[in-house]
Amino acid sequence: MKQILVTRSSMPDYEEYCEEIKKLWDSHWLTNMGVEHEMLQQELERFLGCPHVVLYTNGHLALENVIAAMQFPEGAEVITTPFTFVSTTHAIVRNGLTPVFCDVNPEDYTIDADKIESLITDKTAAIVPVHVYGNMCDVEKIAAIAKKYNLKVIYDAAHAFAVKYKGISSANFGDASMFSFHATKVFNTIEGGAVCFPNDALVGTLNDMKNFGIRGPESCVFVGGNAKMNEFQAAMGVCNLRHLDREIGKRKLVMEQYWSHLDGVPGIRLCKPQRDVTPNYAYFPVVFDGFGATRDEIFERLEKHGITARKYFYPLTNSFECYADLPTAGKEKTPVAAFLADRVLTLPIYADLALEDVDRICEIVLS
Ligand code: T4K
Numbered sequence: 001m002k003q004i005l006v007t008r009s010s011m012p013d014y015e016e017y018c019e020e021i022k023k024l025w026d027s028h029w030l031t032n033m034g035v036e037h038e039m040l041q042q043e044l045e046r047f048l049g050c051p052h053v054v055l056y057t058n059g060h061l062a063l064e065n066v067i068a069a070m071q072f073p074e075g076a077e078v079i080t081t082p083f084t085f086v087s088t089t090h091a092i093v094r095n096g097l098t099p100v101f102c103d104v105n106p107e108d109y110t111i112d113a114d115k116i117e118s119l120i121t122d123k124t125a126a127i128v129p130v131h132v133y134g135n136m137c138d139v140e141k142i143a144a145i146a147k148k149y150n151l152k153v154i155y156d157a158a159h160a161f162a163v164k165y166k167g168i169s170s171a172n173f174g175d176a177s178m179f180s181f182h183a184t185k186v187f188n189t190i191e192g193g194a195v196c197f198p199n200d201a202l203v204g205t206l207n208d209m210k211n212f213g214i215r216g217p218e219s220c221v222f223v224g225g226n227a228k229m230n231e232f233q234a235a236m237g238v239c240n241l242r243h244l245d246r247e248i249g250k251r252k253l254v255m256e257q258y259w260s261h262l263d264g265v266p267g268i269r270l271c272k273p274q275r276d277v278t279p280n281y282a283y284f285p286v287v288f289d290g291f292g293a294t295r296d297e298i299f300e301r302l303e304k305h306g307i308t309a310r311k312y313f314y315p316l317t318n319s320f321e322c323y324a325d326l327p328t329a330g331k332e333k334t335p336v337a338a339f340l341a342d343r344v345l346t347l348p349i350y351a352d353l354a355l356e357d358v359d360r361i362c363e364i365v366l367s
Contacts (some may be wrong), residue, residue: 003308004353006310006348008350008352010188010240021232024232032228033211036234037234040189049169050172050197052200052203054195054206054207055192055228055234056229057191057230060090061225062194062195064090065206065209066176069209070125072125076123077121079102080111080128080130081101081104084156093326099128100328101333102116108135109135109271113142113145114141117149125151125152126151126152127145129142129153131163132313134163134281134282136163146174154174154176155173155176155177159185160282165277175199181193186281187241187244189233190233192237209227211224212225212226248280248351254353255284258284258358261366262286262365269288270286271285288344294343298365299311302364307361309346309347311346312344315331318330
């Protein structure tokens, strides 16, 4: 039986990658900000139209570091959503901050910007919204709230690489944005991530944080950790970036094929294209509500046919056992997110998914 997983990493041709990494055999320079690292950073700054990109070995440490770089007081509150991968909430809590969970909106599953103000207290320091599935948050409303209350905004843009709002890259909103370049993402560096931001002063801070605070052979200015992207990761990024447009174009065809089968089916809700947004087709979430079968039944049925869909993002992060002691935990506080988490299934999507396979997946779902 042919196995289909929820996604499959985009990779350049084997020869192309070998050619890119050949120079590493010549130089024996494998990590610590080598030529591939510098090249990828510059190419991303150009591609994203963003003043600064700092590369990381993964998206999680990028998020954790940029939150730390803001130097919020211990115990400060950060407004975020629970409809995300645990990394978002972990990055807040591991910085000694308290996540305050805001509900999501039922249209695009991003933070419900109309509910943010009611959660602001004198301890609130920041908002960490998530461009979940590559859907853009209401960046304009969030910017207005942040300005009114003097809050920092750090976007978890893990899913939103190459997405644009009104022609502007998702990298250019808020005080900073974090991208994940994990193998499962639209653009990957095997593992990897980046922080993008406009503030010149943050460049040194983040570079210190990801490299032990070392500034030279005899200088250590800061108690930093190690979160550097290595040369093999960066080389994968340099290669993958060359083919990104083609890969996104292929994902678009997969998405359109799904829509041709599932749009308008009673009990099935698809995420509508957002106005003014250029998408990246990162995920294909389907909400089963009043359909002939439950989300879990569909999940099982697909599994029986060798198709692995995923329940991203169930459970909500505010109902994980590791957060049981948080005063803000509890999925009943975010009912829209709880409703979605119980009903959503992300169906397989990747550039090389054959359209006949999409037909087959839909046939199984609809039967
Ligand atoms: N914020 C958000 C909103 C995020 O979604 C993430 C990560 C982060 C922050 C943190 O960024 P990173 O530190 O990860 O850069 C996956 C990914 O590991 C994770 O990166 C991602 N979000 C999350 C949503 O999904 P799993 O546990 O579902 O991955 P896994 O191993 O089950 O893989 C899923 C499918 O991908 C496989 O069935 C097949 C395919 N795959 C996987 C791997 C590892 C490949 O084709 N190639 C591969 O190498 O977490």
